[in-house]
Amino acid sequence: MTLIPANSGRLERLYALALRLYPERFREAHAPAMRQVFRDALNDSTLPRRVLIPLILRDLAASLAKEHLAMLRDTFARPVLLYNALVLTGLSTGLALALYAIPQQVLRQGANDPQIAMATDLVSVFEQGDIADLLQQGTLPGLTAGSGGVDMARSLSPFVIVYDDQGRPLASQAQLDGKAPALPSGVFDFVRQHGEERLSWQPRRGVRIAAVVQRVGGAHPGFVLAGRSLREVEVREEQVRQMAGVTWIGMLGVILVGTAAFGWYTRPKTA
Amino acid sequence: MAIGTAPAAPLTPAVFAILLSLSEGEKHGYLIMKDARAPEGGGLHMGPGTLYGSLDRMMRDGLVEESGASDNERRRYYRLTGLGRVALGNELERLDATVSSARSLGLIPHGGRP
Numbered sequence: 542m543t544l545i546p547a548n549s550g551r552l553e554r555l556y557a558l559a560l561r562l563y564p565e566r567f568r569e570a571h572a573p574a575m576r577q578v579f580r581d582a583l584n585d586s587t588l589p590r591r592v593l594i595p596l597i598l599r600d601l602a603a604s605l606a607k608e609h610l611a612m613l614r615d616t617f618a619r620p621v622l623l624y625n626a627l628v629l630t631g632l633s634t635g636l637a638l639a640l641y642a643i644p645q646q647v648l649r650q651g652a653n654d655p656q657i658a659m660a661t662d663l664v665s666v667f668e669q670g671d672i673a674d675l676l677q678q679g680t681l682p683g684l685t686a687g688s689g690g691v692d693m694a695r696s697l698s699p700f701v702i703v704y705d706d707q708g709r710p711l712a713s714q715a716q717l718d719g720k721a722p723a724l725p726s727g728v729f730d731f732v733r734q735h736g737e738e739r740l741s742w743q744p745r746r747g748v749r750i751a752a753v754v755q756r757v758g759g760a761h762p763g764f765v766l767a768g769r770s771l772r773e774v775e776v777r778e779e780q781v782r783q784m785a786g787v788t789w790i791g792m793l794g795v796i797l798v799g800t801a802a803f804g805w806y807t808r809p810k811t812a
Numbered sequence: 813m814a815i816g817t818a819p820a821a822p823l824t825p826a827v828f829a830i831l832l833s834l835s836e837g838e839k840h841g842y843l844i845m846k847d848a849r850a851p852e853g854g855g856l857h858m859g860p861g862t863l864y865g866s867l868d869r870m871m872r873d874g875l876v877e878e879s880g881a882s883d884n885e886r887r888r889y890y891r892l893t894g895l896g897r898v899a900l901g902n903e904l905e906r907l908d909a910t911v912s913s914a915r916s917l918g919l920i921p922h923g924g925r926p
Binding site for chain 1: 845858867883884
C-alpha cells in the first residue's frame with residue numbers, strides 16, 4: 542500500500558510531537574536532523590511503511606529510555622554533586638550521632654547523682670566505726686542485715702547495699718529474687734585501687750542499675766553500693782535515640798532534595 | 813571514554829555500523845541508517861533515536877564530527893575523525909581475529925559461507 546503525501550505529512554507531525562519527549566538538551570541538538578531522517582525514510586521507496594513504522598516505534602521506546610537515563614546520569618551523577626552529597630551525608634550522620642550521644646551521656650551520668658551523695662554520706666559514717674557494729678545497732682534506718690524491701694526488678698527507689706572487705710553482702714535495702722545480689726569481684730578490685738566506681742550493673746537480664754560503689758576505709762574496711770533502676774532513664778534514652786534518628790532521616794531527605802534541585806539547575810544544557 | 817583514546821572494548825553494533833558507513837566518506841543521517849541496514853553494513857535496523865544517540869556520544873568521544881556541509885538546513889553531515897578511524901581499525905582487527913579463529917575451528921568453511 543502506498544500512502545499519499547498528506548499521510549506522510551501527518552506521520553511526520555506525529556513524529557515531531559514524539560520528539561518532544563526527548564530530554565531538552567538532546568532535543569535541541571538533534572530533533573531537526575532526526576525529523577529530516579524520518580522524512581527521508583518516508584520518502585524512501587525501498588523501505589516499506591510496514592517495516593518503517595514498527596522500527597520507528599521500537600526506536601522511540603528504546604532511545605527515549607536511553608536518553609533519559611543518560612540525562613539523569615549527566616545531571617545527577619556528576620562527581621562534584623556526589624562528593625558534596627557524600628560530605629553532607631557524613632556531616633549529618635556525625636551531627637545525628639552527637640544529638641544522640643550527648644543527651645544519652647548527660648542522662649546516664651545524671652542518673653548517678655543521688656547515689657553519689659548516698660554512698661559518700663554512708664561511707665563517712667562507716668569510717669567513724671565498725672561497719673558490723675553500726676549495722677547491728679540499727680544506726681542507719683532501713684538498712685538491715687540480710688536483704689531489704691526494695692525490689693530491684695520493679696522499684697525505681699534508690700537503695701544501698703553494704704559489703705564487707707571480701708565483697709560479701711552485710712546489709713541491703715534491696716533484694717533481687719529474695720536476696721542481696723553479689724557484685725562481680727572485679728568491681729571490688731577496681732574500687733580497692735581507685736576508691737570509687739560508677740557503673741551500669743546488670744545483676745539479671747532485664748534489670749539494669751546505675752550503681753556507685755565506694756570504698757570504706759579505716760580500721761574496718763568494706764564497700765558501699767548505692768544504686769537505682771535505669772528503667773526510666775533508658776526510656777528517655779530511647780526517646781532521644783528516636784528523635785536523633787528522625788532528625789537524621791530528615792537531614793538525609795533535605796540533602797537528597799537539595800542535591801537533586803542543585804543538579805537540575807546546574808545541569809549541562811548544551812550539546 | 814576519555815577523549816583522545818580509542819575505545820578498547822568491543823564496539824556496540826550501532827557504533828560499529830556508523831563508523832563503517834562513514835569510512836567511505838562524509839554522510840548524512842539517513843544515508844548512515846541505510847548503510848547500516850544493508851547486509852554488508854551489518855544488517856542493523858537502526859532508527860533515528862538510536863542513530864543520533866550514538867552520534868551524540870561518538871562526537872563527545874571524538875570518534876566522529878560534523879563536517880559542516882549541508883544540502884538542507886536540517887540535514888547534517890558527519891565524518892570520521894582520526895580517532896574514529898583507529899577505533900574502526902581496532903574493531904575490524906578484533907572481528908578478523910575472531911573470524912579466523914572460528915574458521916580454524918571449522919565453524920566457517922574456508923572461502924566463506926557455503
